[in-house]
Amino acid sequence: MVKISELSDRSGLTIQTIKFYIREGLLPKGAATGATRAEYDERHLDRLRLVRALREVGDLPVAAIRRIVAAVDDDDVGMHRLFGITQYAIGPHVDPPDQDPGAPEDLAAQWRTARQDVDALICELGWRVTARAPARDLLAQTFVALRRLGFPVTLADLLPYTRAAAAVAEHEIGMVAADAPRTRAVHAMLVSTVLYEQVLTALHRLAQEDLSARRFGADDPGETN
Amino acid sequence: MVKISELSDRSGLTIQTIKFYIREGLLPKGAATGATRAEYDERHLDRLRLVRALREVGDLPVAAIRRIVAAVDDDDVGMHRLFGITQYAIGPHVDPPDQDPGAPEDLAAQWRTARQDVDALICELGWRVTARAPARDLLAQTFVALRRLGFPVTLADLLPYTRAAAAVAEHEIGMVAADAPRTRAVHAMLVSTVLYEQVLTALHRLAQEDLSARRFGADDPGETN
Numbered sequence: 025m026v027k028i029s030e031l032s033d034r035s036g037l038t039i040q041t042i043k044f045y046i047r048e049g050l051l052p053k054g055a056a057t058g059a060t061r062a063e064y065d066e067r068h069l070d071r072l073r074l075v076r077a078l079r080e081v082g083d084l085p086v087a088a089i090r091r092i093v094a095a096v097d098d099d100d101v102g103m104h105r106l107f108g109i110t111q112y113a114i115g116p117h118v119d120p121p122d123q124d125p126g127a128p129e130d131l132a133a134q135w136r137t138a139r140q141d142v143d144a145l146i147c148e149l150g151w152r153v154t155a156r157a158p159a160r161d162l163l164a165q166t167f168v169a170l171r172r173l174g175f176p177v178t179l180a181d182l183l184p185y186t187r188a189a190a191a192v193a194e195h196e197i198g199m200v201a202a203d204a205p206r207t208r209a210v211h212a213m214l215v216s217t218v219l220y221e222q223v224l225t226a227l228h229r230l231a232q233e234d235l236s237a238r239r240f241g242a243d244d245p246g247e248t249n
Numbered sequence: 250m251v252k253i254s255e256l257s258d259r260s261g262l263t264i265q266t267i268k269f270y271i272r273e274g275l276l277p278k279g280a281a282t283g284a285t286r287a288e289y290d291e292r293h294l295d296r297l298r299l300v301r302a303l304r305e306v307g308d309l310p311v312a313a314i315r316r317i318v319a320a321v322d323d324d325d326v327g328m329h330r331l332f333g334i335t336q337y338a339i340g341p342h343v344d345p346p347d348q349d350p351g352a353p354e355d356l357a358a359q360w361r362t363a364r365q366d367v368d369a370l371i372c373e374l375g376w377r378v379t380a381r382a383p384a385r386d387l388l389a390q391t392f393v394a395l396r397r398l399g400f401p402v403t404l405a406d407l408l409p410y411t412r413a414a415a416a417v418a419e420h421e422i423g424m425v426a427a428d429a430p431r432t433r434a435v436h437a438m439l440v441s442t443v444l445y446e447q448v449l450t451a452l453h454r455l456a457q458e459d460l461s462a463r464r465f466g467a468d469d470p471g472e473t474n
Contacts, residue, residue, distance in 0.1 A: 073398070073399065076398075077398050081394065102465060103461070103465040104461045104466045107457070107458070107461045107465070108461070111454060111457065149459075151455055151456065152463065153458045153459055157454075157458055158454075159451045159452075159455045159458070160451075160455070162447070162450070162451040162454070163448065163451035163452065163455070165447075166444050166447045166451065169444055173298070173301075173302050173440060174298065175437075175440055175444075184417050184420040185445065186452055188413035188414075188416050188452075189413075189452035189453040189455070189456040190459075190460075191409060191413050192409050192410060192413045193453060193457040193459070194456075196460075197457065197461055200464075211398075212400075213457075215395065215398060215400055216457070219391050219394055219400075220391075220410065221453060222387070222390075222391045223388065223407070223410050224414060224449065224450075225387070225449075226387040226388035226391065227388065227410050227411055227413075227414035228417060228418060228446060229336060229383075229384035229442065230376055230385070230388070230414070231415045231417070232332070232336065232418040232421060232422065232438075232441070232442065233336065233377070233378045233379070233382055233384070234374075234376035234377050234378055234418070235415075235418045235421075235422040236333070237377035237378075238377065239422050240329035241327075241377065
């Protein structure tokens with residue numbers, strides 16, 4: 025059991041921020057040890073680290089964080105649903121133009137086609153994903169952009185990407201210990217969604233450069249630049 | 250050979266925008282057919298599509314686009330270097346805090362360690378990537394963020410991601426026909442760097458949901474939500 029000042033030191037958050045989180049219902053109160061004093065334990069520290077990560081890495085508003093921590097605390101919410109609540113709260117979120125009455129008709133039509141293609145792809149893959157998963161619209165958005173630039177998108181084009189995504193996700197879900205505390209499991213899920221996505225992006229660019237060097241580099245006087 | 254009005258129709262860009270691109274040196278002048286008239290061919294259309302994609306998808310400033318199209322037009326610039334010029338121009342770009350005298354010392358030190366780890370990783374993988382590739386800093390940034398949240402990053406943690414990135418990049422480089430026109434090859438490179446990166450992100454989230462459903466869904470009353 026530690027005082028709020030030590031909780032502040034160990035979490036890297038100011039006492040003001042910790043008190044704000046308690047007022048907002050993001051962190052449970054400590055055990056009262058006097059009229060104005062309370063003590064905190066490891067679970068408070070874990071929770072603070074999760075809240076901090078949701079704020080700083082997930083860039084989530086307080087209301088979204090409150091929903092997530094309420095789900096963490098509710099043992100009736102299973103792990104899969106907990107992951108869904110977390111992932112669906114994380115941006116970027118896309119507003120489909122087919123639901124915007126001011127959008128041009130051709131864009132709305134392209135969007136509807138793209139979204140149908142996404143739904144057909146997920147069905148074809150046999151992936152268990154809810155109809156309201158925000159990543160469906162995220163994917164539909166890229167289909168629209170690719171087609172507007174003259175790149176058709178077919179299932180065959182996507183195969184290397186679906187394989188890579190599935191391999192990485194399999195690794196990530198496998199890393200969640202069956203008996204992991206719920207706070208830590210959600211934390212790991214957030215980190216793999218946001219930060220390992222960036223890892224994958226950076227590695228993708230590095231791999232492109234490597235493979236371009238192998239394929240085209242021999243002819244290229246600028247290769248060693 | 251077509252007039253500027255048809256070039257506008259086919260590229261989806263206004264005549265004003267096309268004239269602006271010509272003034273800025275992003276598009277070659279048409280063949281003069283009179284004092285104030287000129288005609289354009291398929292190469293102009295291809296170039297316009299590339300410039301539009303660099304602006305809209307790559308979000309690049311005019312000066313960066315000018316460098317890229319100058320490299321496209323210079324046959325002394327090999328394909329590998331052309332890809333490098335394009336990829337290095339595309340953001341996000343990271344400003345390493347170890348080069349910022351105002352950055353806190355501990356952050357600068359964490360950054361230096363992360364960047365050394367990135368360099369060691371690339372060396373270990375045997376990837377041919379220049380020391381100034383911006384994706385090195387992009388990756389270092391995520392290492393710093395992960396470690397600040399208490400997630401150590403080791404080579405073993407990264408293996409599934411490096412494999413996935415290499416598989417996808419191999420597919421992408423393989424899609425570039427050996428005899429593809431340079432304009433189209435750069436266009437394809439841009440699209441795979443920016444838009445297929447988003448495809449991969451969206452598929453990653455969908456795959457996470459699927460694998461979470463398979464692993465945890467059976468226990469979960471909320472699964473079908």
